[in-house]
Amino acid sequence: MGPVLHQRRWGSGTPVIALHPLGLDSSGFAGFGRALARRGLQTIAVDLPGFGRSPAPRTPLSPAVLAAPVISLARKLAEPPVVVGISLGGRVALEIALRAPGTVRAVIAVAPALPWLRFRFLVHIARLVDPQLAAKWVPLEYAWPLLRWLAATLEALPYLRDDEIAQAGARLVYYLSCPATRASFASAAREMILEPARGSEGFWTRLEGLSVPTLFVWGERDRLISTSFAHRVALTCPDVPQLLLPCVAHWINGPHHRCLAEAMAIVVEELKAPGGGRWRVEAPGRVRIGAAQLETRPCVAHGAEPRRPAATATARSEHA
Numbered sequence: 001m002g003p004v005l006h007q008r009r010w011g012s013g014t015p016v017i018a019l020h021p022l023g024l025d026s027s028g029f030a031g032f033g034r035a036l037a038r039r040g041l042q043t044i045a046v047d048l049p050g051f052g053r054s055p056a057p058r059t060p061l062s063p064a065v066l067a068a069p070v071i072s073l074a075r076k077l078a079e080p081p082v083v084v085g086i087s088l089g090g091r092v093a094l095e096i097a098l099r100a101p102g103t104v105r106a107v108i109a110v111a112p113a114l115p116w117l118r119f120r121f122l123v124h125i126a127r128l129v130d131p132q133l134a135a136k137w138v139p140l141e142y143a144w145p146l147l148r149w150l151a152a153t154l155e156a157l158p159y160l161r162d163d164e165i166a167q168a169g170a171r172l173v174y175y176l177s178c179p180a181t182r183a184s185f186a187s188a189a190r191e192m193i194l195e196p197a198r199g200s201e202g203f204w205t206r207l208e209g210l211s212v213p214t215l216f217v218w219g220e221r222d223r224l225i226s227t228s229f230a231h232r233v234a235l236t237c238p239d240v241p242q243l244l245l246p247c248v249a250h251w252i253n254g255p256h257h258r259c260l261a262e263a264m265a266i267v268v269e270e271l272k273a274p275g276g277g278r279w280r281v282e283a284p285g286r287v288r289i290g291a292a293q294l295e296t297r298p299c300v301a302h303g304a305e306p307r308r309p310a311a312t313a314t315a316r317s318e319h320a
Helices: 026-037 061-076 088-097 119-125 129-135 140-155 164-175 179-194 201-207 229-236 253-274
Strands: 006-010 014-019 041-046 084-088 106-110 216-221 242-245 285-289 294-297 315-320
Touching: 006 014, 006 026, 014 026, 014 061, 014 088, 014 253, 026 229, 026 253, 061 088, 084 088, 084 119, 084 253, 088 106, 088 179, 088 201, 106 229, 119 129, 119 179, 129 179, 140 164, 164 253, 179 201, 201 229, 201 294, 216 229, 216 253, 229 242, 242 253
Parallel strands: 014 041, 014 084, 084 106, 106 216, 216 242, 242 294
Antiparallel strands: 006 041, 006 315, 285 294
16 A cells, blocks of 8 residues: 555546645645636645655655555546646656556646756766755754744745745745655655656656647746757657646746636646547647647736635545
């Protein structure tokens, strides 16, 4: 039996499993949950192993290790879920699609953390890092009162008021005062860097066999995960659609958090429509990045306020 995953749920209906970025937890998906609940979808946001309230296994936190309990969760659901992941969560979502394609209906990878094809010599530096020792080298637990104050101050910034993912990122400042959280952060980051790009176990080689309906989503304002990855994805999987959101950054979006949440809700809704067995991304514009032709969607942050979510959109916290 794998690690127990802490969950938060919003809404009811077709299940959508949401996977958070590195170091964050499921609380960041409140905005997603409300947006999907308005469309008759259930969001199941999980704390990946080693983060939030989910315990860490005794093995390095590779994408395969992080994906295993999510696959188990998907198999327990009444119908195959759509899996949405951001950054690290996007990479884990792709791992699920590659390892257990029959367990999910589709995957949306938002700015996934993918292996570099250049600068591979930097991988050797990551091999020198021991996550447990790294946690001890930076004894932030002695500064936890200051870190808690700093996290609360950042979380209360007006720009982040409606951006739950950025608020979760602010709380990470405090969570890093826990040695176990620091070790999990270092372990997951190290494993992503060490992941081979080519070869039988290489990510880009394996991605050629992707059989699950998949959508790659990139943010034009993202300064952490380059949109140039869209070019490599197009060369590897030319038939896989890609979407570019012009106003979206990595995970600090302020009012534009709505743009990301609403775009994800729309594409999941399109998938569950009659005949929606594959992605049918119908967007008003197109942009080319190298070999990739990406659809775009307009900013909605300054539009009309969405109606209040129904009672079913209130988060329920549990373990599974």
